[in-house]
Amino acid sequence: MTATAVEMRDAGLAFGKRSLWSGLDLDIGAGEFIAVLGPNGSGKSSLLKVLLGQLSLSAGSVRFPALQHRRRGPAIGYIPQQGTTEEAPAVRGVDLVGLGLDGHRWGLGLRGKRERDRRVAEAVRAVGATPFAEQPITRLSGGERQRLRVAQALVGEPSVLLCDEPLLSLDVTHQGVVGELIERRRRSAGTAVVFVTHEINPVLPYVDRVLYLHDGDFRVGTPDEVMNSATLSSLYGTKIEVVRLAGQIHVAGAHVALCEDEPHHVEERVL
Numbered sequence: 170m171t172a173t174a175v176e177m178r179d180a181g182l183a184f185g186k187r188s189l190w191s192g193l194d195l196d197i198g199a200g201e202f203i204a205v206l207g208p209n210g211s212g213k214s215s216l217l218k219v220l221l222g223q224l225s226l227s228a229g230s231v232r233f234p235a236l237q238h239r240r241r242g243p244a245i246g247y248i249p250q251q252g253t254t255e256e257a258p259a260v261r262g263v264d265l266v267g268l269g270l271d272g273h274r275w276g277l278g279l280r281g282k283r284e285r286d287r288r289v290a291e292a293v294r295a296v297g298a299t300p301f302a303e304q305p306i307t308r309l310s311g312g313e314r315q316r317l318r319v320a321q322a323l324v325g326e327p328s329v330l331l332c333d334e335p336l337l338s339l340d341v342t343h344q345g346v347v348g349e350l351i352e353r354r355r356r357s358a359g360t361a362v363v364f365v366t367h368e369i370n371p372v373l374p375y376v377d378r379v380l381y382l383h384d385g386d387f388r389v390g391t392p393d394e395v396m397n398s399a400t401l402s403s404l405y406g407t408k409i410e411v412v413r414l415a416g417q418i419h420v421a422g423a424h425v426a427l428c429e430d431e432p433h434h435v436e437e438r439v440l
């Protein structure tokens with residue numbers, strides 16, 4: 170039986186009178202890849218913040234059963250949404266990635282330092298960031314910084330990886346590199362992945378289940394169970410057409426087409 174990495178029971182989150190979601194029962198297995206979809210403001214990032222312990226649930230509970238047995242290292246890796254973090258000008262790429270390792274793990278000696286440096290260099294190499302990792306972060310492009318943040322989240326070998334639109338501002342090649350890195354991590358180490366995204370297609374081959382949030386309600390299931398016309402029409406309360414074309418999912422409807430098919434950061438959407 171697969172170990173449960175995250176267990177949410179009757180979980181709800183509200184800000185004042187506004188309920189983002191409620192009655193959420195969700196078990197995320199070790200090694201499972203969950204894509205979290207939904208329009209702007211539906212509570213995707215807030216769900217990650219609950220899992221990070223930055224926000225408290227308004228109702229219900231969240232537990233991390235598999236993490237109780239973890240002996241060392243940061244248990245949770247987090248790739249924040251772009252533009253939500255600020256780095257000091259003096260911080261270099263390698264410094265940022267090194268922050269993803271906990272200090273105690275490698276000890277204080279020369280051997281510990283060497284091993285730590287080796288891990289950081291390997292994580293930097295894996296995201297193709299070696300050529301610019303010694304430069305101050307503030308001089309790097311959005312996509313270069315984003316790759317370093319991915320390296321930072323992965324270098325600690327987390328048991329749960331929380332990703333908030335990690336592919337934004339990456340070109341197609343680096344979307345592929347990052348997608349494959351995350352995929353390899355969960356396959357080789359059983360890391361559970363919670364992946365917030367507006368575009369499911371770049372990660373569709375990896376997705377086990379979808380959690381689709383909308384206007385206080387949600388649906389959860391395999392991509393086939395959730396990403397179909399009947400399920401999304403009932404969730405949105407209006408007619409939505411979902412078509413599969415060349416292995417990709419396209420959602421057409423008055424509102425949702427914007428959400429699924431257009432890059433999220435280009436403009437604010439009215440949903």
Ligand SMILES: Nc1ncnc2c1ncn2[C@@H]1O[C@H](COP(=O)(O)OP(=O)(O)OP(=O)(O)O)[C@@H](O)[C@H]1O
Pocket residue numbers: 184189207208209210211212213214215216
């Ligand atoms: N600390 C807070 N206090 C009050 N309201 C909040 C707080 N954090 C988030 N919200 C509100 O909750 C709603 C959900 O925010 P959240 O960032 O989770 O949405 P999202 O689904 O990730 O949206 P997007 O796709 O735009 O990133 C938004 O309307 C936001 O303004």
